[in-house]
Structure formats: C-alpha cells, structure tokens
Amino acid sequence: MLGGNVKELSVSVSFPKDIKVDDTLIQQIVEDSVKKVSETENETISEENITIKIEKY
Numbered sequence: 001m002l003g004g005n006v007k008e009l010s011v012s013v014s015f016p017k018d019i020k021v022d023d024t025l026i027q028q029i030v031e032d033s034v035k036k037v038s039e040t041e042n043e044t045i046s047e048e049n050i051t052i053k054i055e056k057y
Helices: 023-040
Strands: 009-015 050-056
Touching: 009 023, 023 050
Parallel strands: 009 050
Antiparallel strands: none
C-alpha cells in the first residue's frame, strides 16, 4: 500500500549470485510491479523517481 504524496521510491532486490536472470530483466520486473501498485493505489510515480538497487549474494 502506498500512502501520502509519493514522489520518490527506492527498491532493493536481492537474489543468489548463481541465478540465471539478467539484471536488466530484474529491473524491468520491479519497474512493472511498481507501476501496477501505483495504478492500483491511484498514485503517480514516474520512472525517473524510482531507484532500484540489485544485490547478489
């Protein structure tokens, strides 16, 4: 759930090093998910205001 006036959003994603998924694909999945949630919650978040940090462990 999003609340208030959301102008910037930071998302961290972690997954195992040996996973066979490209970072670009992970980033696109996160961006699509954020868009879907923002539409559902009637909030507007532009792509420029989304920071995605991808970590491999």
